[in-house]
Amino acid sequence: MTEALHRDYQIGEEIGSGRFGIVYRCTSSSSGEQFAVKSINKALLVDPVDRDCIDTEAKLTHLASSSSSSHSGSHTVRLHGVYEDSSFLHLVLDLCDGSDLFDHLSRHAPLPEPEAASIMTSVIEAISSCHKNGVAHRDIKPDNILFDGQGGLRLADFGSAGWFGGGGNSTTMMSGLVGTAHYVAPEVVRGEEYGEKVDIWSAGVVLYVMLGGGLPFEGGSAVEVFEAVMRGNLRFPTRIFGWVSPEAKDLMRRMMSKDVSRRLSAEQALRHPWITSGGGAR
Incomplete structure (x- = not known):
């Protein structure tokens, strides 16, 4: 050193x-x-x-x-x-000497809606901070969401991040197959140029895992996973999501919209009723 x-x-x-x-x-x-x-x-x-x-x-x-x-x-x-x-x-x-969200979910998923909403609020606030400064993380997943040991969460590992411009509006489109198969947005898999909303799709997958305990798009190989992601057929099986509120499902649909123009921005996601109500916390 x-x-x-x-x-x-x-x-x-x-x-x-x-x-x-x-x-x-x-x-x-x-x-x-x-x-x-x-x-x-x-x-x-x-x-x-x-x-x-x-x-x-x-x-x-x-x-x-x-x-x-x-x-x-x-x-x-x-x-x-x-x-x-x-x-x-x-x-x-920064030192984050707690565990990461992947470890937490391995032990406790599915999470109660108020806990999932608290975590997701911090994640989306972190994404919003990135986007306001023209940075797309491009690898949002539970492994990169760390507990800092003081009750807070930190988004980590910007090794796959991309620069798209500033002010929350994409001035430069990004390209390249970057990210983790189960969490990557369909426009990335299709090889198109894309904007910062790829992070919102990935965060939507994280929310699905928190509430359902499993992944929304699966396959026996990376190719099969990518095919499932591109189909984007988002389902909420009753045996798993029967207890999950309509508001939470609505947020996930809006975060994982294949139509990027209809997909929420970070700021819009923070204003969604499920987030503002703390997942219905009382």
Whole structure:
């Protein structure tokens, strides 16, 4: 690791790993505050697409959490420093030492509507913060939604993120098959150019998993999953969704609309009655 990183932070134990590197706990030498440092091994970036993603990750992570609304921005993992040497790129990030939503759902799904609404509100606020700054996350899934250990949620891992412009209006369309098969929007699978609403589709799939305990589009292979996604035949089996409110189902239909022009934006989703009522919480 770079001399500057060791000067500024005390590096602790490994707390996670991924395709390209390892995440460590670290402590600021000046303040004593704890962070995470994601150390990316450049030697593993053989594919030019992977190199491009890593090159832009730091920039887009910073942009995504730079909203003028500190509340919505607080739901994205923030970047605190970048260090680089010949072998590694090191990103100092917020420490989220709780579990992630995938682990939570593995133990507790399906969730009660008020709990699902609370989680989804934070997720959509994070997406809204990203979109206001011209960033599409492009890989919204439970694994990338982290509990920060203080009762909050953070949207993490901007390695697949794309830049589309600012002000909430797509000024530059994006392209490329990016994301995770079960959560990716149909326009991405079809190979079309697309806008930031791909994140809303993915968040809709997350909501479906929270309330139903399973995925809306499945198959025995990635190809079959993509075919199911492109059909977009959204069903709510009574044996699974019989207890789920009509308002929750309406929100999912609007988030997973194949017609992008009819799909909700992040701001529209935040104003949906199911969200504003806290999933009918009393």
